[in-house]
Amino acid sequence: MNTQFIELIRDWKSHPLLVELDVSVTELSPGRALLTLTRNTTNVAGVRNSINGGVQAAVAEIAAHLATSTLLEQGDQIEFTQDLSISYLYSVRATTTLIDAKVLRQGRLTVVDVEILVGDEDEDSGRLNAKVRVTCSLGRRPSKSVVTK
């Protein structure tokens, strides 16, 4: 694990959504975030006993934000997700699922490619379950200095 992002990981670890959905940060490096989603009674709510599609999309979006966060310059922030497209290829029924987010383009609009894959513990390890593209809108944090007349 890259020690450069310890604070970032600590912030995200305490995010209630990630705790309840049993998502952990497995790898973080500049422009990349790898998350692990473990099946539990909350996230399994799809057809054929699979992980819910809404959960997959939400976690992919979180992974995209995390990957983008690793490249933010001083004073920059993610304003909001501008666009998300997800193609669901197979039902997600593995014990663990990997969410691998990689920044494709860095700029005011940052584009992130996210793959949802079967985790290492399962027979179909590495199989692509869903492909996601997330575009994040970046902006500058408001300056703390106050201008007085």
Add this chain to the structure above:
Amino acid sequence: MSTPKLDSLFRIEASRESNGRAQCDVRALPGQVAPTTFSLTAAVDITLVRAVSTTVQPPQEMNGTAELNVTYLRQPIGTAHVDCEVTAQSDTVRLVDFTVSDADGVLARGRGTYAMTVQRTRHQ
């Protein structure tokens, strides 16, 4: 479609569904002033499935969301409202258009494709 734990987690409330249409409200997570786009993205998929569930006619069966595309125009302000409507359908596909709005108007639009299967009866 019942997903009470996810509804609670993403603060999805007041769900209504009938005749190819489903709607819900999404409230801010604890400690926040407005819902995150993560919550809205999840709510859209969950509500889309509920809209599709009202259109199933045997021997059709629900198979799963195939595609979901959402474009956010801005960040949400306060409680958001998700409105999904099945706008076209065949035996194998449902096309769902949706709008997410809040007190200031529309904040996101998108489209989902839901795959259906037809249960074949076996001849003896």
